[in-house]
Amino acid sequence: MTVPAFNYLKPDSLAEALDMLATEPGAYPIAGGTNLMVDVRAGKLSPETMIDVGDLDELRGIVVKDSQMTIGGAVTIAELLRHEIIRQRVPVLFAAGKTFANTLIRNRATVGGNLVNAAPCSDTAPALLVLDAEVSLSSSSGTRWIPLTEFLVGAFQTQRRADELLMEVRFPIPPASSRGGFEKMGLRKISCMAKVDVAVMADFDERGACKDARIALGAVAPIPLRAEKAEASLVGTAFIARAPEKPVRCGEQVQDKTIEEAARLAGEAASPRSGSEYKRQVVYGLTRRILTAMATGIRDGEAS
Amino acid sequence: MAVEPQAVLLHTLRDLGYTDVKNGCEIGECGACAVLLDGEAVNSCMVLAMQADGADIVTNSGLGTMDKPHVIQESFADAGAIQCGFCTPGMVISTKALLDRNPDPSEAEIRDALSGNLCRCTGYGQIVDAVKLAASRLAGASSQREDARSNSKRGRELDSSNRVLESGDQTKVGGES
Ligand SMILES: Cc1cc2nc3c(=O)[nH]c(=O)nc-3n(C[C@H](O)[C@H](O)[C@H](O)COP(=O)(O)OP(=O)(O)OC[C@H]3O[C@@H](n4cnc5c(N)ncnc54)[C@H](O)[C@@H]3O)c2cc1C
Ligand code: FES
Ligand code: FES
Secondary structure (H helix, E strand, C coil), X not given: CCCCCCEEECCCCHHHHHHHHHHCCCEEEECCCCCHHHHHHCCCCCCCEEEECCCCHHHCCEEEECCEEEEECCCEHHHHHXXXXXXXXXXXXXXXXXXXXXXXXXXXXXXXXXXXXXXXXXXXXXXXXXXXXEEEEEECCEEEEEEHHHHEEECCEECCCCCCEEEEEEEECCCCCEEEEEEEEECCCCCCCEEEEEEXXXXXXXXXXXXXXXXXXXXXXXCCEECHHHHHHHCCCCCCCCCCCCCCCCCCCCCCHHHHHHHHHHHHHHHHHHCCHHHHHHHHHHHHHHHHHHHHCCCCCCCC | CCCCCCCEHHHHHHHCCCCCCCCCCCCCCCXXXXXXXXXXXXXXXXXXXXXXXXCCEECHHHHCCCXXXXXXXXXXXXXXXXXXXXXXXXXXXXXXXXXXXXXXXXXXXXXXXXXXXXXXXXXXXXXXXXXXXXXXXXXXXXHHHHHHHHCCCCHHHHHHHHHHHHCXXXXXXXXXX
């Protein structure tokens, strides 16, 4: 397959990269190339110039400070999965990374590329949404921080201006009292785009009552949706304190009414946009599975 | 070597004669084009040659040859993990990346490590067996090297771990090795 011609520029510094972006017409930043190379080959994009931002130091770090985590735009999904604090303290993002594409793609695909590409089926977006993430965008005229909810405006559309780089994503590290989970349904177990993603984060008081819940649904609308009614139905309940002893199997009734109701409401939130009874049922099933796993600590299908 | 800005690493490597890097799909789906780029297994069809400027690149043929195959390559042959062979170079690369990081992987870890490599022939069972075989052969080879080295210097340490074994706590010692 031939690839149409374009220029390739490799800036040595962030300042140079921002300068190139401001002055080169029709330039695209390239990081892992796992979207760009596919789009260019398919003739969907014809960039004049690719500006390689994958090695810029400012975009490469994962920093933990004052219980906040900041992830550079060019950090790869594989690097997220290798980060001990993400593994232990940010289960929703870790699980999203585990379902992302496959091992080869994860070694190239970046968080910034995933968010800027803004596919409705992005796996990082719903996970970062329930973490209340913000993103920073820099151009040669300055830096701005905006919440991820505002950054994503539609399918493949963001607030980013053509002269801006996505620098960092940051979010508060969930407190030790919180729990979360992420489930994806695609055509296969692994190495596929999401048909449905569900991401959940919730925090609990010392008696196990839910103080705060966030549920995001991916791939059911142009941008991830928050299932607000489902979230509200969990707050004030102690669904993790009266957990069933064993994990719930596919098709089994959950004893816990709260989980059942929240999952039903999440499914309802999905249906008007996706227009699909199938997606409503999948959201219901995945939400139920996550909430049950949060309560029991055991994921459906894991225990025997 | 000079390459055009839009040259894709996959094509550049094949043009240079590394035809062990296979061109399967060119959209990142199949893993036949996998190479080690600074030690990480990646799809070379997703990388611009210019992006790999100055990087260390290892292809399947860089690991071993027909006369002197790498343990992983030998294990693939011995386990019957090769039918048409088109996926094999990529499978070998993903296996190498896995075992470098995790010398004793579980079956789930093996399947995850090979999740980007498709095979139309084998049904994957023999491939997973090949990775297990390679892991055990590499572990055997490295413990033999260890033994040789420790004969003189680390004889004492070895003695003491043997004693732990003798005291009956076999699973623990085995589990740690
Ligand atoms: C086989 C395959 C499977 C996939 N599976 C999944 C999956 O399971 N889940 C999923 O969510 N995605 C999946 N993807 C899509 C893709 O891998 C991701 O979206 C990836 O995160 C993109 O990152 P990248 O670094 O490769 O982006 P690139 O292709 O380099 O860039 C993507 C876009 O972002 C822009 N860009 C990149 N970095 C920056 C930056 N720092 N600032 C500003 N703009 C930037 C580029 O100009 C371009 O428009 C898959 C792709 C393939 C080929
Ligand atoms: S040829 Fe690169 S993944 Fe198929
Ligand atoms: S042996 Fe034929 S594709 Fe794997």
